[in-house]
Amino acid sequence: MTTAALALGALLAVAAVLVVALPFLREPEPVDDRLATLSPAERKRLALAEARDQALATLKELELDHRTGKVNDEDYRALVGPLRRRAAQTLRALDAYPARMSEFEPHQPEIPEPAVVPEPTPVPHQPVEPAVVPEPVPPPDEGDRPVRPDVPEPTPQ
């Protein structure tokens, strides 16, 4: 029994070493060995995407809360305008960044579908909301032009 155990143990050890060395064995001469990190442009885009999703989700919740009566009409009117403005802002700011087409998700749409488009749904006893005031969106900063600069594509695994 002992020799069998030792043999199996040795086998396990060899397998472990192989598994650990695998990335180096597969790519002895890698084009790029850099661990992908977020460039400042990507960070901004991510922050905007998060802000957009947050704004849209909050809008959706507000609508639901209003329809189920938790938010009265007055509060709704007060809150919905700024929220819609914010959502529109983030959507517009994001337009400046083309959607990343990574090789793993080839079918992502260019412009993300908003979860809630400002709906013209008639709220039972409510006059129509004021239209979203288009505010000038501050242009993206210098040097943030979304021309993907020198970060090379990560080599496929």
Place this chain on the structure above:
Amino acid sequence: MARRGSPARLVVALSVAALLAVFLVYVSIAGGGTPSLAPSELNGRSGEVTLAGRVLAPVRGKGREGGLRFTLRDVKGTTTVPVLYKDSVPDMFRVGRDVSLRGELEHGVFVGNPGTMITKCPSKYTAKKGT
């Protein structure tokens, strides 16, 4: 529409203070628990304590009729104290097991309150597995 200096922080601070107050009120009224002692620490002290030790033979009597009499010894030591327990014992009770019970020392005999005995399971026979 967020106001500078919103009431939120004040509310949070007050809530924390309230919870702390509840805690302190209770602890001050209800006292700080009962001491948990080994036979060697009893030293003739009075008042209600929890006594923990190992059961020694002989075990005489019946819990509900006159009470069960046995001796409890320090788990790691030699001091013993006679014990009287006027209730039925948990299933795991036997000579050599560690038990704890709440009661008072009366005239050299530790009289245990009914329903307060718990047995500790030795390592080989684990009562509760997990964690």
Place this chain on the structure above:
Amino acid sequence: MPELGRIALVICLGLSAYAVIAGAYAAATGKRRLALSARNALVACLGATLVAAAVLLAALVRSDFAFVYVGDHTSLELPTPYKISAFWGGQEGSLLLWLLILTVYSTAAVLLARRTGGTLVAWVVPVLGVVVAFFSLVLVAVSSPFATQAAPPDGIGLNPSLQNPYMVSHPPALYLGYVGLAIPFAFGMAALLSRRTDELWIVLTRRWTLLAWTFLGIGQLLGAHWAYVEVGWGGYFAWDPVENAALMPWLAATAFLHSVMIQEKRGMLKVWNMLLVIGAFCLSLFGTFLTRSGILNSIHSFTEGPLGAWFLAFICLVVVASTALVLARLPLLRAKTRLESPISREATFLYNNLLLVAFCLTILWGVVYPILSEAVRGEQMTVGPPYYNFFLKAFGLPLLLLMGIGPLVAWRRASLRSLGRTFAWPAAIALVVGLALLPLGAGDSIPGLVAYSFSAFVLASIVLEFTRGTRARRALSGEPWPSAFGSLVARNRRRYGGYVVHAAIVLLAVGVAGSSAYDTIREAELSPGQSMEVGAYTLTYQRLATREGSNALEQRAVVRVARDGRSLGTLEAGKNSYRAEGQVSNEVGIRSDWRTAEDLFVIADEIGRDGRVAFEVHVSPLINLIWLAGGLFLVGSLVALWPDAREQRRLAERYTGAPAPA
């Protein structure tokens, strides 16, 4: 074969050490292949642990008594399912189970997150590696399941009171919960280390936290049910340190589940969430330490070996290192918004968090009090159920109320007028229920009555949420009621799954209130033919039956039960004497009334030689709601856990911009 097991564990230790060192270096310097190699090492730990586990399992099933562990926890005549459950019957085996579950979870977590993870996942590897390394080290150096001996002819066997389905399922369920909390912890630390303090770590670990929390809850209910039917003192929770050890991380995880919602919606409480996730994980480690160290007078503690010291050291390391990390990254954790109103859903979540954490801390205080008092005063002082029950009421009742208030309040700011309108119905129902219960005797216990009224409030508000939501959905889509309901839940799984879980907690609260505040206990010594009255029941002791079981002498007092003059059949209560082990076990008789959820619980405390039996009888109203709550809890969690394709797409779109290290 034990050598293979030992070798496998040593390999696991080596792999995890590599994962820590290489992983940390790779993540810090940005080396992709090295990071991959470290991740592979962590995954390979699973392979090594599986080998070790297989060796132990095979030895158990084959009854290979050359393994000390097998000899100590099984015997030849033990049925096979219990031979398998003996895997976690002792200290060494349970540690191996911990490691196994940890490596499974770690592998799944890093592999599932590899595309969206980026540097975050690169840092998760070394953090998880540290935990894996600790457990491997302990298994190799301190507490090995592969110790050998000259094989005795038979093993010692398993304590008879452990040979039941609960002890097969309760520990693994708890472990699946405890260990699961390591994943959100690791991702949180990785977020700090990689400076990716955006929502990614929360998004990636949401379901993990929910899963671990669900298992912890179910595991505790299984343990409570085991205590109820097998240990048989009439109760199900005794505030024993080990029971508290499972409750504390569950409370912390509950708080965390709620406060991350605030972080997602409003970008607040980032530091609080970090501290909570650290706390939850440390509490689960602490729970393991409590059971291993023998430091407290718990009926559940195992040995007093050196393992306790190792655990304590590891916990201290985790606390110090993670807190230092949070402090170092404090500027990254600034909130983007502030709390606008003390009357808003965020605020209710905050109050809920405060109450949960306060309750958790009071339990922690009660648990460590004996240790602290011994260190300070030289004698060990203990606190008992009165202490815990007080705080259960003081903090639990407001929490119950908040469960009803929270869903009815809007985000950001709720006006008192709209609050008044939404509260009207549930408050009215609560009042009516409270008043209706008074003549039924509920006034005997004020906390109980309050619990019932609050429960009615919460249930009413949950029902209202579902109906209002379905109505709103119908107004939008014109669907018929059932499919409107279905699509409402499908589109808001977390919210409505959460409501179902709240309903389960309410059931639990009602069951606990009923069985503790309104129970009846009577004791009497009866000769055959005599009767006793307990509540509305009349019990007549008929005779004592003695049977020879497969391994025990079974004595049963046969009791006829009647209520309001009508016979309800018989039940048996007594004792089993296991000759081989020299033990006596309590076998209680329980009659559950399914219409009223009430239990009649009969204990044969002492069986005299002359046939006289000392009975202790409990009537516990509504106690079966507790077990029903477990089922509902599971349903609600499943709804909340269920993958949502729409949500996944949106998240993938958000994060595919971040290149993954393949």
